[in-house]
Amino acid sequence: MIDFAKWCVETEEPTPKHKLRRLTVDAAKQVYAVSAVAAAVPNYYVDPKRIAGLLRKLGKQAAAMHVEQKLPTQASIRSGDLGEILCNAFVHEATPFSLGIKRLRWKDHRNMSMRGEDVLAFNLDPKGTLKILKAEVKSRGGMRTAVIDEARAALSANNGLPSPHALAFVADRSNEAGDTALGDALDRAQLRDGIRPSQVSHMLFTFSGNDPLKLLKTNLQAYAGPVPQHYVGLHVEGHQDFIKAVFAAVGK
Secondary structure, eight states, rough: OOOGGGGGEEEOOOSSSSEEEEEOOGGHHHHHHHHHHHHHHHHHHOOOOHHHHHHHHHHHHHHHHHHHHHHOOSOOOOOOHHHHHHHHHHHHHHHHHHHHGGGGGGGGTTTTTTSSSEEEEEEOTTTTOOOEEEEEEEEESSOOHHHHHHHHHHOOOOOSOOOHHHHHHHHHHHHHTOOOOHHHHHHHHHIIIIIOGEEEEEEEEESSSSSOOOHHHHHHHHHOOSEEEHOOOOOOOSSHHHHHHHHHHHHH
């Protein structure tokens, strides 16, 4: 866990029907924040079982090298990847959507972005009812209206539903990993029952060096669709320096 509550100050802005939260990194806890995030990063790129196997067979140096080869080196890709990692962590820590995959493990190349929805997360109740969170992530040193508009357009694409390709990808990976409960639920939703808008929620998650609250609030107020919205703005002073520090700390 990244434990946002230990290094962020959270405020919730009152909005009709939807949620709008701002997370601000406590300046006095920024060193702790870097350490907490860096400790979580390898798990998003490599299955811990794979690391454990390398440790057992080839030792610590080989395991560390394998993780390092997965990490992006380009600044723009690091920014996007870390935004996605932070969004994933927030979803699992602060929402009911606790199921899903860490899709960065399946990147074609460490310096390439993945296509499709940035984050998909799921909730299955005891009766097997499936709920889906479709999230878009934007990471910028300075967040702007146009960038948030891009995320909003992506969330609204496909009538607000997750793309069939993205859901099939999660279903395949879940079944491969032995998570047949989620895999089967996704197969039923995709191939038999269909997915209804009432099953879907949206999250727009920003990670930026400036305070995005006003921009997010303006965008959220303009949304008139039926899907519940959860907007989250993570504000960290020295956005690029924070990203550099996190990746420098990975593996130490």
